[in-house]
Amino acid sequence: xxxxxxxxxxxxxxxxxxxxxxxxxxxxxxxxxxxxxxxxxxxxxxxxxxxxxxxxxxxxxxxxxxxxxxxxxxxxxxxxxxxxxxxxxxxxxxxxxxxxxxxxxxxxxxxxxxxxxxxxxxxxxxxxxxxxxxxxxxxxxxxxxxxxxxxxxxxxxxxxxxxxxxxxxxxxxxxxxxxxxxxxxxxxxxxxxxxxxxxxxxxxxxxxxxxxxxxxxxxxxxxxxxxxxxxxxxxxxxxxxxxxxxxxxxxxxxxxxxxxxxxxxxxxxxxxxxxxxxxxxxxxxxxxxxxxxxxxx
Amino acid sequence: xxxxxxxxxxxxxxxxxxxxxxxxxxxxxxxxxxxxxxxxxxxxxxxxxxxxxxxxxxxxxxxxxxxxxxxxxxxxxxxxxxxxxxxxxxxxxxxxxxxxxxxxxxxxxxxxxxxxxxxxxxxxxxxxxxxxxxxxxxxxxxxxxxxxxxxxxxxxxxxxxxxxxxxxxxxxxxxxxxxxxxxxxxxxxxxxxxxxxxxxxxxxxxxxxxxxxxxxxxxxxxxxxxxxxxxxxxxxxxxxxxxxxxxxxxxxxxxxxxxxxxxxxx
Numbered sequence: 058x059x060x061x062x063x064x065x066x067x068x069x070x071x072x073x074x075x076x077x078x079x080x081x082x083x084x085x086x087x088x089x090x091x092x093x094x095x096x097x098x099x100x101x102x103x104x105x106x107x108x109x110x111x112x113x114x115x116x117x118x119x120x121x122x123x124x125x126x127x128x129x130x131x132x133x134x135x136x137x138x139x140x141x142x143x144x145x146x147x148x149x150x151x152x153x154x155x156x157x158x159x160x161x162x163x164x165x166x167x168x169x170x171x172x173x174x175x176x177x178x179x180x181x182x183x184x185x186x187x188x189x190x191x192x193x194x195x196x197x198x199x200x201x202x203x204x205x206x207x208x209x210x211x212x213x214x215x216x217x218x219x220x221x222x223x224x225x226x227x228x229x230x231x232x233x234x235x236x237x238x239x240x241x242x243x244x245x246x247x248x249x250x251x252x253x254x255x256x257x258x259x260x261x262x263x264x265x266x267x268x269x270x271x272x273x274x275x276x277x278x279x280x281x282x283x284x285x286x287x288x289x290x291x292x293x294x295x296x297x298x299x300x301x302x303x304x305x306x307x308x309x310x311x312x313x314x315x316x317x318x319x320x321x322x323x324x325x326x327x328x329x330x331x332x333x334x335x336x337x338x339x340x341x342x343x344x345x346x347x348x349x350x351x352x353x354x
Numbered sequence: 355x356x357x358x359x360x361x362x363x364x365x366x367x368x369x370x371x372x373x374x375x376x377x378x379x380x381x382x383x384x385x386x387x388x389x390x391x392x393x394x395x396x397x398x399x400x401x402x403x404x405x406x407x408x409x410x411x412x413x414x415x416x417x418x419x420x421x422x423x424x425x426x427x428x429x430x431x432x433x434x435x436x437x438x439x440x441x442x443x444x445x446x447x448x449x450x451x452x453x454x455x456x457x458x459x460x461x462x463x464x465x466x467x468x469x470x471x472x473x474x475x476x477x478x479x480x481x482x483x484x485x486x487x488x489x490x491x492x493x494x495x496x497x498x499x500x501x502x503x504x505x506x507x508x509x510x511x512x513x514x515x516x517x518x519x520x521x522x523x524x525x526x527x528x529x530x531x532x533x534x535x536x537x538x539x540x541x542x543x544x545x546x547x548x549x550x551x552x553x554x555x556x557x558x559x560x561x562x563x564x565x566x567x568x569x570x571x572x573x574x575x576x577x578x579x580x581x582x583x584x585x586x587x588x589x590x591x592x593x594x595x596x597x598x599x600x601x602x603x604x605x606x607x608x609x610x611x612x613x614x615x616x617x618x619x620x
Binding site for chain 1: 410411412430431432434435436438440442444446455456459460510
């Protein structure tokens with residue numbers, strides 16, 4: 058009995074193998090159809106978005122088409138702000154610049170403030186995450202300060218710096234730093250005991266431990282903080298620039314409101330949204346590349 | 355003082371939590387000669403991992419001292435390299451970089467860059483992992499990870515190699531394969547090895563002496579068994595070997611009689 062049982066699968070093997078070959082043959086014509094297939098996936102992802110967008114545009118058009126409407130319909134936005142849409146690189150006098158230059162000025166402020174927040178935030182987060190004493194001393198202060206709305210810092214920083222641009226950069230810094238500190242600290246507190254033991258056996262010094270164990274082990278958490286931080290920075294810069302003036306997308310919006318150019322505001326908002334989205338994706342992408350190894354810990 | 359290479363002198367360890375004092379180890383003394391392979395066996399919770407951590411310097415003994423090569427060893431260091439139970443490779447480094455990290459740290463001043471590279475590769479070859487040098491730990495199997503862990507420890511040229519249930523998480527076939535490899539490496543390099551295990555066959559197969567721990571709390575060394583089997587040892591020949599079977603029986607008897615005794619006492 059057992060002998061016949063053993064033989065059966067052996068006999069059954071050749072048809073199995075044949076089936077596998079046959080399968081790969083039928084799969085080959087499918088491979089040549091891969092490009093259309095990729096197109097199909099793109100379409101299935103894009104079509105719902107396009108449908109939603111057109112629905113919004115149509116609804117907007119219908120609602121705002123009344124002659125006494127306070128907001129312009131999409132067609133009117135295109136008509137009134139065509140100059141602005143068509144010439145993003147326009148260079149004029151003072152604050153009369155193309156949208157690209159406004160966005161770029163805002164991005165520069167964000168870049169400086171955010172970079173400072175990242176460096177100081179990771180350092181402070183490492184301190185709080187590593188030392189129970191520092192945690193007891195600093196964490197309550199962080200928890201209180203992080204609830205202060207970004208713009209509430211602006212008058213104070215204007216008083217301190219006596220100038221608009223450093224004040225705006227400070228507001229970005231103070232907005233972005235809290236999530237970076239808190240997430241870094243959590244990441245460092247969660248470093249597995251195993252890695253700490255490895256570091257001890259190898260006798261890594263504090264500097265080596267920071268670079269070789271702490272930063273990579275906490276990287277996924279740090280990037281969560283960085284991603285929240287960049288979103289908050291972009292939220293804060295628009296508000297801060299409305300108050301400090303000069304070239305920048307925030308002041309552009311405020312200026313457009315003062316000149317009753319509602320269509321320009323709408324175009325600027327679309328720019329702000331897209332840039333914010335790209336910033337978020339950029340940090341997420343950097344995070345994915347950097348934490349490639351750690352994610353599978 | 356004793357003249358042995360590694361000696362544990364009257365190690366006591368107790369933990370205090372919420373005012374309650376728990377004694378884990380009591381008066382553990384052990385002398386290990388250079389090149390000896392010692393297994394420490396006992397039921398889970400008997401403090402054998404604590405004992406290994408004390409030797410490694412990762413845990414401090416409450417009283418007692420660990421002497422290695424005539425010096426007090428109370429801090430962790432690469433002279434007592436540990437192969438951890440769950441491999442503990444750094445997932446963001448490749449297999450090569452994991453081993454190299456230790457090599458750079460230990461030989462950073464005494465070996466040139468090229469020598470350190472060669473040494474890293476030689477140790478990977480020793481555990482037959484050179485082919486996967488550029489892979490990340492997540493890309494290799496559990497047995498391979500443990501082999502890299504062994505290579506990392508060996509590459510530090512430790513005075514004592516500490517193995518903390520190194521094969522516990524592996525399937526039986528992989529475990530047997532790795533045990534053979536460890537025996538071969540031990541024969542080749544003559545390392546002094548202290549291994550924690552709860553596998554009776556593994557203990558008898560690999561060790562020169564088996565240290566049997568009583569059940570915790572207040573675990574002590576119950577008995578030390580000599581394994582007078584000649585090397586090299588082959589598991590298939592040993593399966594019917596009388597000395598092997600007798601050693602095996604002695605360990606089993608110790609573990610199960612003690613175990614029953616403690617259960618009855620509680």
